[in-house]
Amino acid sequence: MMSILKSWRLLPTLLGMAQLMTIAAMADAAEPPPNIVILFADDLGYGDLGCYGHPSIRTPNLDRMAAEGLRFTDFYAAESVCTPSRAALLTGRLPVRSGMCSDRRRVLFPDSAGGLPANEITMAEALKSAGYVTACIGKWHLGHLPGHLPTRHGFDEYFGLPYSNDMDRTTAAPQGRAAFLNPRDAYWNVPLLRNDQILERPARQEHLTRRYTEEALEFIRRHKSRPFFLYFPHTFPHVPLFASDRFKGRSARGLYGDAVEELDWSVGQVLAALRREGVAERTLVFFTSDNGPWLTQSEQGGSAGLLHEGKGSTWEGGMREPAIAWWPGRIGPGRVTSELGSTLDLFATSLKLAGAAVPEDRVIDGVDLSPLLFGTGPSPRDTMFFYRGTRLYAVRHGSFKAHWITQSAYGPDAPQEHNPPLLYHLGHDPSERFNVADRHPEILDSIVAIVRRHQAGLISAPTQLESLIGSSP
Numbered sequence: 001m002m003s004i005l006k007s008w009r010l011l012p013t014l015l016g017m018a019q020l021m022t023i024a025a026m027a028d029a030a031e032p033p034p035n036i037v038i039l040f041a042d043d044l045g046y047g048d049l050g051c052y053g054h055p056s057i058r059t060p061n062l063d064r065m066a067a068e069g070l071r072f073t074d075f076y077a078a079e080s081v082c083t084p085s086r087a088a089l090l091t092g093r094l095p096v097r098s099g100m101c102s103d104r105r106r107v108l109f110p111d112s113a114g115g116l117p118a119n120e121i122t123m124a125e126a127l128k129s130a131g132y133v134t135a136c137i138g139k140w141h142l143g144h145l146p147g148h149l150p151t152r153h154g155f156d157e158y159f160g161l162p163y164s165n166d167m168d169r170t171t172a173a174p175q176g177r178a179a180f181l182n183p184r185d186a187y188w189n190v191p192l193l194r195n196d197q198i199l200e201r202p203a204r205q206e207h208l209t210r211r212y213t214e215e216a217l218e219f220i221r222r223h224k225s226r227p228f229f230l231y232f233p234h235t236f237p238h239v240p241l242f243a244s245d246r247f248k249g250r251s252a253r254g255l256y257g258d259a260v261e262e263l264d265w266s267v268g269q270v271l272a273a274l275r276r277e278g279v280a281e282r283t284l285v286f287f288t289s290d291n292g293p294w295l296t297q298s299e300q301g302g303s304a305g306l307l308h309e310g311k312g313s314t315w316e317g318g319m320r321e322p323a324i325a326w327w328p329g330r331i332g333p334g335r336v337t338s339e340l341g342s343t344l345d346l347f348a349t350s351l352k353l354a355g356a357a358v359p360e361d362r363v364i365d366g367v368d369l370s371p372l373l374f375g376t377g378p379s380p381r382d383t384m385f386f387y388r389g390t391r392l393y394a395v396r397h398g399s400f401k402a403h404w405i406t407q408s409a410y411g412p413d414a415p416q417e418h419n420p421p422l423l424y425h426l427g428h429d430p431s432e433r434f435n436v437a438d439r440h441p442e443i444l445d446s447i448v449a450i451v452r453r454h455q456a457g458l459i460s461a462p463t464q465l466e467s468l469i470g471s472s473p
């Protein structure tokens with residue numbers, strides 16, 4: 001009798017515990033969405049990191065990031081030059097849909113009047129409306145006039161260069177590429193901005209990687225208690241190459257290696273800060289590059305490893321990039337995937353993780369890579385379109401890639417059309433050397449059908465890259 005009474009008297013306590021457990025489960029379900037950090041190199045090649053086989057550039061931090069996370073072998077930038085590539089990353093859309101590409105001027109320049117159209121929805125805007133605090137630290141290159149700066153595209157904070165570090169060349173610079181062999185700040189009158197204000201001009205380029213990194217660490221420290229989005233597009237290893245005193249002259253690969261090794265240091269600093277501030281287990285960090293190596297810069301340009309061609313080209317070397325995803329406790333360590341992914345996918349992936357709605361009033365070309373990241377399923381991406389400006393040059397589907405048009409990255413050669421297209425099996429032949437079109441007519445047919453479907457619904461926006469300051473558009 002006593003024991004029953006005792007049990008009855010315990011019941012409210014048990015109910016209380018059950019309630020507490022329910023509340024705990026609810027709190028768990030309502031756990032804040034993860035922080036998103038995108039570390040974006042400029043002109044870094046597929047072969048330029050230790051974990052991608054470079055023999056003389058030391059990248060211990062990126063190698064460790066790969067060992068702790070997921071490394072991609074077949075990840076693509078959305079375009080082969082800066083401006084369209086960045087527009088695609090931030091909007092999840094092919095540049096041809098936003099107008100952020102051109103056949104005449106492939107990127108924005110200091111005399112450009114245009115920029116990312118205000119009606120595009122950036123990752124920063126979408127994440128901000130889901131409660132994130134947002135920062136862009138580094139090179140923007142999506143319009144440098146006040147109406148086009150990051151602060152107009154959803155970024156609460158901005159610190160960096162508005163375009164490439166080789167622009168605004170001064171009369172102090174030696175002719176041609178000689179300026180890159182022994183670069184000096186005075187050769188380029190590039191401004192360093194904080195939000196909408198010029199902080200310094202010309203920017204002290206040898207300090208940029210260190211200062212960007214300090215800004216990033218400070219942003220993480222200030223906002224560790226709420227979800228944040230840090231978009232960190234580095235200035236280097238785009239030419240002219242600079243490194244701080246700690247790194248200059250230290251790499252066995254020369255100045256290019258110095259710049260990459262400092263970038264690697266920066267990655268290590270960011271990951272260490274996330275750990276130190278106790279947020280590593282709720283942060284997705286993604287590292288990749290905007291386009292392949294600038295091969296015409298000779299020793300000042302990077303390497304695409306075994307891939308053909310580089311920056312500016314729709315061959316693999318122009319767009320296939322090193323890519324590493326890192327999230328301790330969520331992304332299993334030491335994984336390597338050969339499934340497809342693209343910078344186009346970071347938009348949908350981030351919005352999904354943030355619980356933000358992916359826009360339905362426009363075509364989004366990216367897919368949510370979560371199944372691939374977390375090892376729960378295959379990549380939803382099986383096709384990659386290779387545009388040069390407004391024209392579709394090549395398409396990859398599965399292991400095969402068909403080229404309708406080929407053209408060297410730079411130089412006077414006209415585009416060369418192929419009918420039937422060239423066909424390469426990228427598994428057997430990652431260097432795209434052996435055309436197997438005559439052996440696989442059925443593969444060509446299936447890729448042709450994919451192209452027809454893609455082009456049938458395609459609406460190209462007017463280009464934003466050709467209007468000049470002071471002239472009517």
Ligand code: MG
Binds near residue numbers: 042238290
């Ligand atoms: Mg670039």
